[in-house]
Amino acid sequence: xxxxxxxxxxxxxxPDLHPPQGADLLQVLWCPxxxxxxxxxALFWRDAASVTDILTxxxxxxAMQFHDYLPKPYLLQPEQVTDYPxxxxxxxxxxxxxxDWNAWQVxxxxxxxxxxxxxxxxxxxxxxxxxxxxRRFSSYLPLYYDNELAGAPGWKVGxxxxxxxxDPCPRTCPDCGHAMDALxxxxxxxxxxxxxxxxxxxxxxxxxxxDAYGPRQPTEVQIGSGYDQQLYVCxxxxxxxxxxxxx
Numbered sequence: 530x531x532x533x534x535x536x537x538x539x540x541x542x543x544p545d546l547h548p549p550q551g552a553d554l555l556q557v558l559w560c561p562x563x564x565x566x567x568x569x570x571a572l573f574w575r576d577a578a579s580v581t582d583i584l585t586x587x588x589x590x591x592a593m594q595f596h597d598y599l600p601k602p603y604l605l606q607p608e609q610v611t612d613y614p615x616x617x618x619x620x621x622x623x624x625x626x627x628x629d630w631n632a633w634q635v636x637x638x639x640x641x642x643x644x645x646x647x648x649x650x651x652x653x654x655x656x657x658x659x660x661x662x663x664r665r666f667s668s669y670l671p672l673y674y675d676n677e678l679a680g681a682p683g684w685k686v687g688x689x690x691x692x693x694x695x696d697p698c699p700r701t702c703p704d705c706g707h708a709m710d711a712l713x714x715x716x717x718x719x720x721x722x723x724x725x726x727x728x729x730x731x732x733x734x735x736x737x738x739x740d741a742y743g744p745r746q747p748t749e750v751q752i753g754s755g756y757d758q759q760l761y762v763c764x765x766x767x768x769x770x771x772x773x774x775x776x
């Protein structure tokens with residue numbers, strides 16, 4: 530069964546791509562069938578200068594489990610952003626600080642950003658006693674953190690995962706037990722309706738709906754019911770097996 534090309538990434542374009550010595554190009558392929566719940570991927574680190582016999586039309590398999598496993602060719606427009614781990618991956622001390630409204634107001638800029646959020650929340654529960662509303666708002670703050678600061682959505686190199694289908698789990702190398710690094714996220718969507726994360730689109734086109742791919746789903750890939758597939762690699766050796774997770 531011919532594998533399908535998924536991504537071709539050059540180190541010169543992506544500062545967070547850390548290829549092994551002698552390589553500056555990453556090629557990611559996958560089988561267009563679930564193994565068992567998502568496509569199985571293959572990683573190829575190459576020296577771009579040695580790639581001379583280029584196929585103008587990559588081979589396609591005679592069948593695919595889902596048409597969403599055939600990526601639409603798309604030219605990358607990388608944006609470098611900073612995201613943070615899900616609140617469930619933080620220490621207890623930091624999780625406790627997330628629920629403290631005062632901790633969100635340590636600077637004028639933070640206070641200016643969060644004041645509308647608090648006002649909107651208070652308007653949503655006008656008849657609730659102040660103490661109960663305060664408890665409700667404190668429990669909401671970790672969710673707000675996850676949506677607005679943790680785990681930038683979309684296709685990305687590196688970064689933190691957006692957990693949803695499962696809770697956070699250890700990512701350890703199957704060959705040596707070393708903690709693994711996030712390599713690539715293959716995402717269904719570039720942005721979520723309940724999040725402030727948005728890809729930069731000069732046209733301002735934010736098409737929505739199941740059949741309106743547009744900027745939110747430019748590759749037309751879908752993982753499961755709209756999840757992400759994240760690939761991890763072992764920093765100890767590029768020859769160790771990589772890890773695949775869906776979340």
